[in-house]
Amino acid sequence: MFTEFTSGLTTLGFIFGNANPWELMILGMIALLLFGKRLPEVAKSLGKGIVEFKKGLAGVEDEIRGSGSSSSSSNRSTNVRRPEAIDEEPIVSAPKFEPPKSEPVVSGSSSEQA
Template structure:
């Protein structure tokens, strides 16, 4: 998380945190830890459900099934679905 920070930078951040939060720092750290733990638990639960769903999906995809089969009365794609154009008759009024 803090890969780019050295010892001096970490100590400077600690001093700034002490100046800003003072005696409330332990309470804030506990709240931050509880929130982080809760968030981490939710992420782990989501990942577990996704893995279970993925396993279930791969186990059912091994057998061929067709979920969407076209109805028998529906026209095939090779048949035209619009009426054929017939030009109007020519008038010979000339």
């Protein structure tokens, strides 16, 4: 009898839906004792949180689906575009080269240094 009681209270069993009505009633009493008058507020905020989470998840899924279709449509639109003709070529000017005005200084040869 003791093994039946402990096997019903296992955490994994409860998480996966193997909870009996007595366990749910005990959890309800604990929640009532902990939250008391605030229980409706807590349930409301929990519900809002779940709804917001589902909306965010749906938004991410829509982005993923949309990114695949938008990338293929953007590729099509870029293939249709053609470059425009340029009427005038831009004038590019480089600075004028001016040779140095002084004579280069010649240093001693390498044989003199040795």
